Amino acid sequence: MQDYIDSDSDPGPVLRGNERTVKILIVGHMGAGKTTAVQAVSEIRPIKTEEVMTTAGSGIDRADLPHKTTTTVAMDFGRVNLNEELVLYLFGAPGQTRFFDILEDLAHGALGALVLCDPRHLAETYPILDLVEELGLTYVIAVNEFDGADRYTEERLREVMELAPSIPLVFCDARSRLSTRDALIALVQHLLTKLPEPVR
Amino acid sequence: MTARRRGGDRLVATYVVTGGRSSPTRNTLDQITLISLSSSAPYLSRSDLNEEQNKILGHLARGAQSVIELGAFLHLPLAVIRVLLCDLIESGHIAASGRRITDGPAEGPDRNTLEAVLAGLHRL
Numbered sequence: 354m355q356d357y358i359d360s361d362s363d364p365g366p367v368l369r370g371n372e373r374t375v376k377i378l379i380v381g382h383m384g385a386g387k388t389t390a391v392q393a394v395s396e397i398r399p400i401k402t403e404e405v406m407t408t409a410g411s412g413i414d415r416a417d418l419p420h421k422t423t424t425t426v427a428m429d430f431g432r433v434n435l436n437e438e439l440v441l442y443l444f445g446a447p448g449q450t451r452f453f454d455i456l457e458d459l460a461h462g463a464l465g466a467l468v469l470c471d472p473r474h475l476a477e478t479y480p481i482l483d484l485v486e487e488l489g490l491t492y493v494i495a496v497n498e499f500d501g502a503d504r505y506t507e508e509r510l511r512e513v514m515e516l517a518p519s520i521p522l523v524f525c526d527a528r529s530r531l532s533t534r535d536a537l538i539a540l541v542q543h544l545l546t547k548l549p550e551p552v553r
Numbered sequence: 554m555t556a557r558r559r560g561g562d563r564l565v566a567t568y569v570v571t572g573g574r575s576s577p578t579r580n581t582l583d584q585i586t587l588i589s590l591s592s593s594a595p596y597l598s599r600s601d602l603n604e605e606q607n608k609i610l611g612h613l614a615r616g617a618q619s620v621i622e623l624g625a626f627l628h629l630p631l632a633v634i635r636v637l638l639c640d641l642i643e644s645g646h647i648a649a650s651g652r653r654i655t656d657g658p659a660e661g662p663d664r665n666t667l668e669a670v671l672a673g674l675h676r677l
Contacts, residue, residue, distance in 0.1 A: 402621065403630075
């Protein structure tokens with residue numbers, strides 16, 4: 354059998370069907386803590402899905418590559434009811450460029466993205482920042498503070514990642530519900546600052 | 554082509570359950586579009602529906618579900634679940650609400666939505 358879902362997966366609060374739904378992407382390199390972060394906030398047991406992607410061979414013909422390959426991409430998603438009328442979906446999505454199509458589909462209509470990174474592997478976050486920008490998503494960097502990892506100052510991290518001052522950087526512990534929630538709050542606050550001033 | 558029993562080969566099964574189509578004919582559904590049983594669902598015949606579509610209706614009897622959750626429940630990729638759901642919308646068994654992907658660019662989030670999300674997060 355396919356291992357998509359736990360059969361005893363907690364279905365969470367029952368939805369009526371007329372709630373408003375919004376989504377936020379949590380992207381990051383492998384091991385950055387995406388699954389943990391989704392799990393920390395979700396009210397349903399996070400569900401792992403696998404999307405099968407067919408990539409048609411394109412560009413230069415290479416004899417060593419098949420013309421068509423199928424890749425499986427694992428995604429986690431969770432859900433949390435923010436109030437009676439509003440449901441937030443969180444998607445933990447892989448940050449590799451080869452999954453661009455799936456990410457583009459996910460990014461469509463998303464509020465924004467939390468870019469989770471492991472300070473021990475900062476270089477792995479660079480391509481993800483390019484990707485998120487290409488997707489047109491507003492984002493906040495959340496540095497997942499792993500136990501035993503060296504702590505860097507915000508200044509140092511910004512310098513290493515060459516972050517524009519306008520992009521917020523927060524620290525979080527992806528295992529903690531409140532800490533991950535605070536990172537999401539930083540994202541939503543940043544999104545609010547990017548809105549045009551209300552017309553008076 | 555009518556649906557057959559699903560075999561062990563995933564690619565074949567995927568092709569069969571959608572009747573050979575790989576993209577829905579109607580508006581594409583977003584992953585977070587909520588799907589619920591329509592008010593007429595109890596009165597409509599289900600004899601023309603395939604196994605997967607019957608499972609969808611059975612699952613929805615418990616409450617509304619997002620497209621992505623239904624896909625995970627049925628172990629089907631999004632592209633396939635979307636086709637199945639579009640057919641069920643056309644046959645009148647289910648209704649979709651909320652966000653739908655249309656051809657145009659996605660509207661950015663509005664202030665009211667963001668403020669509601671912010672307030673909701675603070676309450677967690």
